[in-house]
Amino acid sequence: MKRVTYSLLIVFTLVLSGCKGGKTTDGQLIGSQDRPTWDNNLMPFGMVYVPSGVFHMGPSDQDINYSFNTKMKQISIVGFYMDETEITNNEYRQFVEWVRDSIAHKMLGGDHVLEGENGGQAINWDMPIDWSGATGETEQLESLYYTEADRINGKKELDPRKLIFEYTWYRWKEAAARENKDKPRSQFMDKKQISIYPDELCWIRDFSYSYNEPMTRVYFTHPAYDDYPVVGITWPQANGFCAWRTKLWNGYRESNGMAPVEEFRLPTEYEWEYAARGGRNLSPYPWGGPYIRNTKGCLLANFKPGRGNYPEDGGLYTVNAKSYWPNDYGLYNMSGNVSEWTSTAYDDASVMFIHDMQPDYRYDAKEDDGSVMKRKVIRGGSWKDIAFYLQTGTRNSEYQDSSKSYIGFRCLLPFLGRGLEDFK
Numbered sequence: 544m545k546r547v548t549y550s551l552l553i554v555f556t557l558v559l560s561g562c563k564g565g566k567t568t569d570g571q572l573i574g575s576q577d578r579p580t581w582d583n584n585l586m587p588f589g590m591v592y593v594p595s596g597v598f599h600m601g602p603s604d605q606d607i608n609y610s611f612n613t614k615m616k617q618i619s620i621v622g623f624y625m626d627e628t629e630i631t632n633n634e635y636r637q638f639v640e641w642v643r644d645s646i647a648h649k650m651l652g653g654d655h656v657l658e659g660e661n662g663g664q665a666i667n668w669d670m671p672i673d674w675s676g677a678t679g680e681t682e683q684l685e686s687l688y689y690t691e692a693d694r695i696n697g698k699k700e701l702d703p704r705k706l707i708f709e710y711t712w713y714r715w716k717e718a719a720a721r722e723n724k725d726k727p728r729s730q731f732m733d734k735k736q737i738s739i740y741p742d743e744l745c746w747i748r749d750f751s752y753s754y755n756e757p758m759t760r761v762y763f764t765h766p767a768y769d770d771y772p773v774v775g776i777t778w779p780q781a782n783g784f785c786a787w788r789t790k791l792w793n794g795y796r797e798s799n800g801m802a803p804v805e806e807f808r809l810p811t812e813y814e815w816e817y818a819a820r821g822g823r824n825l826s827p828y829p830w831g832g833p834y835i836r837n838t839k840g841c842l843l844a845n846f847k848p849g850r851g852n853y854p855e856d857g858g859l860y861t862v863n864a865k866s867y868w869p870n871d872y873g874l875y876n877m878s879g880n881v882s883e884w885t886s887t888a889y890d891d892a893s894v895m896f897i898h899d900m901q902p903d904y905r906y907d908a909k910e911d912d913g914s915v916m917k918r919k920v921i922r923g924g925s926w927k928d929i930a931f932y933l934q935t936g937t938r939n940s941e942y943q944d945s946s947k948s949y950i951g952f953r954c955l956l957p958f959l960g961r962g963l964e965d966f967k
Contacts, residue, residue: 579802583960587624587792587804589634590956591873592963593818595622600816600894602936603827612891613938619900620817622962625810626953628864628875629772629883630784632763635741638784641791642706642739647672647684703740710735710786714907733907737783742775742946749948758860758948771861772881772951778919778943781809781884781952788954810955812887812920812938813902819877819923819935821870827934829870829877835930843867844879845926846933853926860948861926878933881951882921882941889918889940908943917943925949 586592601615648655648666655672659665673680689702711734717723718731746758762768763775776784785807793803810818819829826832830843837843842856844867853859857866861880869875887893888906897904908917918940924932927949932939941950 579797579800581802581959583965584963585804587956589626589628590624590954591627592958593623593625593872593874594964595962596620596817596822598817598820598824600813600936602934603825604833604934604936608931612894613936614894616894616897617899618813618817618902620814621901622958623810623814623818624956624958625814625818625872625874626955627869627873629881629951629953631770631864632773633769635773635776635784636763636769638708638787639706639740641787642708643687643701644668644672646706647687650687651680651683704738706738706740707736708739708783708787710737710783710790712782712907716905735779735783737779739780739783741773741780742777745775745946745948755948770863770865772864772876774861774881774948774951775946776884776950776952777946778884778941780946784952785809785954805957805959807954807956809884809886809952811903812885812922813897814955815883815885815922816935818872818874819870821872821874821877823871827936829874829935830868835933844924844933845876846879846924847927847929858926876923878923878935879928880926881923881949882925882928882932882939882947883923884941884950884952885920885922887920888916889920889938914942919943921950 597617597619599615600618601613645666648668648670649664651672655667655670657665657667675681687701687705689700691697693702694700711732713728714731714733718726718728723731741763743759743763746755746762749755762771763773788807789804792807796803820826821829823829823831828835828843835843835846842848845856845858845862847853848855856879864880865875866880867876870877887904888908890904893904906916919942921939921941922937924930924934924937924939931937941947
């Protein structure tokens, strides 16, 4: 009997200590404490806020191509942040240099690598890398460079094929299926390895019998084009950039005790069109319309005017990412300059069956899928397109593994909470 009494006393004591939770709460429901800080008035650098709202997607003018690949539909969109310009050469170069340096640190080892969590390794970013060769470190990095046989006029250059970035792609929609609810997460995770350097040769490949070699040689590397939109980027490369950007900022935030942000990603075509309209629901262009010139006769975007007077708008190829006036949300070049990748898979009839709240139509095509399964929606038109493709309601597509001299991208970051307008 005494043994039973002692056992009950021990259990009762454990229950009481468990209720205390290790902290004095006075028995009240106060929520979990010591949470990371969060600033609802957050404004990421280089981005603008696009508020939640509703719009009517689809053509705002005659479908002169009779493509019939979109219909008018009312769509509700959750607020988000979006890059005010297309991702520029210099912004993408930060990604390239990060990948280059991370590979170099691992190759050098020693003080360049630290012991990370769970027995892993972490890069010591405080250790400088001597790319000049003065300390002999470049001998250990020799495999990153072109071999002598591949050097043009003997110039020693990094081999961009060696710049590989790995990130994890989680198939959320597949994991959410009822029959998959008890399966391990690893079944829905794909580790992707991508070569991240832009395809500089696309300037020549895209146009037969056209002299574009200077653009191939200098467009991505010369400082004259630092603030021009990056091109020659495939759809997987654009997604890889978004994954790196998320890793970069969340690593900084978490190391400083701040809550992480949601993932950077490509916008859906519906988010893209909503942002491009800038609150002008039925207007054909981001600036309104119906014309592509202002009252002074000046062209309002970088495209192919008339029958091909390319320089009439001020640029023969791409132009500075902040050229022309932004739309009412503060977004530049949502029409013209370069077309932009979206996350949406292309299907002529997808508008007929998508949800009217935050729609998303996606397919992660595999390498052995047919080419028709690899089409992704691009929006906005480019420097080489006629005005029809600049309209906010015009849909177009490209194969996800294609790199073009007229396709770039910009990132979207979801807003967490009710809306930024509550803090103004």
